[in-house]
Amino acid sequence: MAMEPKAQKFIPVASPALIGNEKKYVLDCLKTNWISSIGKYVTLFERAFSKYIGVKHALTCSNGTVALHLALLALGIKNGDEVLCPTLTYIATANSILYVGAKPVFLDCQKDTWNIDPAKIEEKITKKTKAIIIVHLYGHSCDMEDILKIAKKHNLYVIEDSAEALGSKYLLAGRQGKGKMCGSFGDIATFSFFGNKVITSGEGGMVVTNNDELAKKVALLKNQGMDTNKRYWHPVLGYNYRLTNVQSAIGLAQLENIGKFILKRRRIAKMYSRYLKNIEGITLSLEKDYTFHSYWMYCILIEKEYGVDRDRLMSLLEKQGIQTRPFFYPIHTMPAYQALHHYGLDVSEEISRKGISLPTFYDLSEDQVKYIAHQLVRLKKDIIKDKQGAEYIVKSVDSGDEKKLVSFFEVIKKHNLNNFFHPHSFDKKTAKKIVDISESGKRDLYYLVLDNKENIAGYFMLRGFDEGYFVPSFAIVVHPDYMNRGIGKQITIMAIKICERLRVGKMMIKVYEDNIVAQKIYRSLHFTFSKSDKKNELVGRLNIR
Structure with a gap:
């Protein structure tokens, strides 16, 4: 089942349920x-x-x-x-x-x-x-x-x-x-x-x-x-x-x-595990065969592969209305205990640095769990490489990217790159709209692809979630200075991976009939094309699983 999260108001990390006597x-x-x-x-x-x-x-x-x-x-x-x-x-x-x-x-x-x-x-x-x-x-x-x-x-x-x-x-x-x-x-x-x-x-x-x-x-x-x-x-x-x-x-x-409370917490844990299991860089809570877990808190570890450190991620989730809490600091690191002799506590220190407790309480809904998972997918940073092996960071758009995005769009307009199918005009208004959507907790996803100097090499979107579509629409734009490096294909592969994380089974893209290069790339990734109802447009569709 694909995640179809709805934008949420503030979600606390915990909340009592006073539902009885x-x-x-x-x-x-x-x-x-x-x-x-x-x-x-x-x-x-x-x-x-x-x-x-x-x-x-x-x-x-x-x-x-x-x-x-x-x-x-x-x-x-x-x-x-x-x-x-x-x-x-x-x-x-x-x-x-x-x-x-x-x-x-x-x-x-x-x-x-x-x-x-x-x-x-x-x-x-x-x-x-x-x-x-x-x-x-x-x-x-x-x-x-x-x-x-x-x-x-x-x-x-x-x-x-x-x-x-x-x-x-x-x-x-x-x-x-x-x-x-x-x-x-x-x-x-x-x-x-x-x-x-x-x-x-x-x-x-x-x-x-x-x-x-x-x-x-x-x-x-x-x-x-x-x-x-x-x-x-x-x-x-x-x-x-x-x-x-x-x-x-x-x-x-x-x-x-108590029976209702435990049952609901275990259901919440199963939902988190289902919706987060495809995200690289997140280690999930487990339940060993010798335990029946009540899941006071559903917890995850944020590994290096996630691309965003634990504290930064918590701050970004807070902006999206999701309260989390870090793992406990190891007690031996506290001022009152530092004078005591300690040794052999490396694992505890490592786990403490990585751990986050996610919202876990009786009234937490599946829509809220989906929304939290959606944001954890969106906020992850990835690395892709071009044909020469140069690395690029793939990150979601945030409030600090607006000026950069405006400059990028100006370059696209200047070079008159009309062969990219894009649902919005390339201007300041669009840049602001994209930042606002990304910061608002809505579900449409907008990403930047940055080189090692943090210049925009490309940009892509997966949109349609907010309109309730089951199949997201993919659009991509590559900076002219970075064309012919194989970035377009790598970005598309990353978009497919993001859909997999979201448990989305299909995606679609529109291309112009005369953009033969783009069609060749997408066909190599198993997209199939058919005529659109609009002149000179093709619709590509991919079954991801």
């Missing part, structure tokens, strides 16, 4: 005056959550960061201890280790899943190592069996930071597709309910465990250390890390729709 439950809190950290919805949310994850205990708290802090406190991690954790994750993972006075020791990630590489764990273990925090990054589960074996061998606590993996599963070997929820493997696990997560309570977190003693400690610590049997008696230093009844009401209503 959120309002009803919150109004119940207001009606009954139970709006603080005591109330039935706190208990209901905890019970429903523990059942969903498949664990004995679930304890609400005020956010995902304090959930990690509580987990480490409950395990007794303290000053002088070392805790292993990934460097490619949100900074809260490591900050929580510093909160208890321990030292974070950073682990490198795998190139494909972007999660902790189990093969690199044991080299970082010392006599001081007491625990490992694993993060199921962006929703893809870590390789839990290998990690658990290493932890057992070295007597390490396992803390699952599942903030990004609610609904994700790890499929145990030999279980024929049956899996356990992320968050149910470690000694203790944490979740976040920030506004961009799979479910939200505005702000909020959860600590889960199967260990009765750990659950008691978390319950004590999150409530100012107050004895549950002796009110206002505080036997330990505690914290005010409670979640309110109102937030729990929202969280419960969200959890009731």
